[in-house]
Amino acid sequence: MQALQILLLMIFPALAIVGALKDLTSYTIPNWVSLALIGAFPVAALAVGAPLAQVGLCLAVGFVGLLMGMGMFAAGWIGGGDGKLFAACALWVGWPAALPFMLYTGLAGGALTFAILAxxxxxxxxxxxxxxxxxRKLGTTGGDLPxxxxxxxxxxxxxxxSPLAHGILG
Incomplete structure (x- = not known):
């Protein structure tokens, strides 16, 4: 049973990596990546035996992530696919891992910016x-950041x- 739980939890990093690679190579994140993350979440939560309150908290974090993503998109800081990926990832990381998620994302964004500027x-x-x-497109002056x-x-x-991973890996 634990092998199935780990396999279901591996959906998250696999799809996050797919989203990153698609953004890096095409400046787009297909909707199916975010939708697959959202659709796989309840299956993984059920498989790991997450309590209903914990699932509800993850849903709330995902909703706040969606609002933040929409705000960042409206401000022109990120693209629409980025906002959807941010929300779907926030759903999976839940609370209290949402705070490190935002910190690590900001730090990675800064490093990405410096790398692209170089x-x-x-x-x-x-x-x-x-x-x-x-x-070569990444190296084009004035382009967007993936x-x-x-x-x-x-x-x-x-x-x-995250609560889901911590229950299995922790």
Missing amino acids: LRSGYLAPAVAGAPAWL YGVAIAVGALAAFPQ
């Missing part, structure tokens, strides 16, 4: 010239502290 500085242009198209990468890094770093 890539766009011109010093690395010769190295990027023969790179795949998605990497913030889904930072969201996934923050979510993966906070996930071991």
